[in-house]
Amino acid sequence: MSVRNTARDESHFRNRLAEIQVTVLAGGVGGAKLADGIAQHVRPENLSIVVNTGDDFDHLGLRICPDLDTVMYLLAGVANSETGWGRSGESWRAMGEVKRLGGPDWFALGDLDLGTHLTRTHLLADGLSLTGVSHHLCDVFGIGADLLPMSDRPAPTVIVTDEGQLAFQTWFVERQWQPAVKEILFPQDVRTTTQVTTALSKTHILVIAPSNPFVSIDPILNVYPIREMVTDLPAMVVAVSPIIAGKAVKGPAAKMMQEMGMPVTSSAIASYYDGLIDLFVSDVRDEDFPDQPDLLTMKTDTLMVDQGDRSRLAREILTFCMELIEK
Ligand code: FO1
Secondary structure: OOHHHHHHHHHHHHHHHHOOOEEEEEOOHHHHHHHHHHHOOOOHHHEEEEEOOOOOEEEOOEEEOHHHHHHHHHHOOOEOOOOOOOEOOOOOHHHHHHHHOOOOOOOOOOHHHHHHHHHHHHHHHOOOOHHHHHHHHHHHHOOOOEEEEOOOOOOOOEEEEEOEEEEHHHHHHHOOOOOOEEEEEOOOOOEOOHHHHHHHHOOOEEEEOOOOHHHHHHHHHOOEOHHHHHHHOOOEEEEEOOEEOOEEOOOOHHHHHHHOOOOOOHHHHHHHOOOOOOEEEEEOOOOOOOOOOOOEEEEEOOOOOOHHHHHHHHHHHHHHHHHHHOO
């Protein structure tokens, strides 16, 4: 393709994208990565990211919001790329002293990360909503996209295991997600925010990120009336599989699928989202799966190792969705 064509295609892509509102439903690392890829193409004022807060908990007297921070740090370019959570260039002096003094050190809080938790806890105590805190922190980090907690009310996810009920972080971190999952409990009658319903009602493309469907996406859909809105939206709803060739890229999704009696395949994820999505994106490493009548499918390389991957995958998905919208 000639340079001139590429330039023309590029400006055509950007002009069409300029009118498109995109909302991403995101949880942990996989969600943050695709949100970051989309943020490379979509103007900040056209991008809303609705984030799972089911992992949130109070620890050492601080309100910890892991998925909000994972997305925020990645979009701000300060995320720890090895762990996927916390800050890059972190130091551990406060946590080391907590350990020496006999405090709980099972949940590793770096010094920079503690700055976020201390400030968020202070602002919440001052009466700011979790959405207000998110907007304040994103302003400081220079993030233009609208980073929205799924609710301003706590909505803690509880994991029912073969050892009984465990709070999410106890199961995920303290027990390293080893206790077998029998069921996942979400609080009922938690409502979302006007900021989320506004973002959803004006969105043209809704992306369900390659996050864990059970503990990152379901908690968001469980918050009223998000599932109902996603089901009824005129928007193009696209989900990206978190499973590649029978494995989860990161975290417990594959193990949970086995424990809950699901085949560990992308098509099982597509079926899980049945009725919610118009388009399903799976990985070229995956087996082909039977076409579902009212579901469009797209195969590409969904493995996001670096920002180039994230940007390429996001561009492919946005291009595919815009072509469908314009039909
Ligand atoms: N995950 C761990 O496996 N071990 C940790 O010590 C840990 C600390 C931590 C601190 C701040 C934060 O925002 C996230 C942290 N995570 C840790 C990840 C956290 O458990 C998230 O809930 C998961 O990433 C799932 O989304």
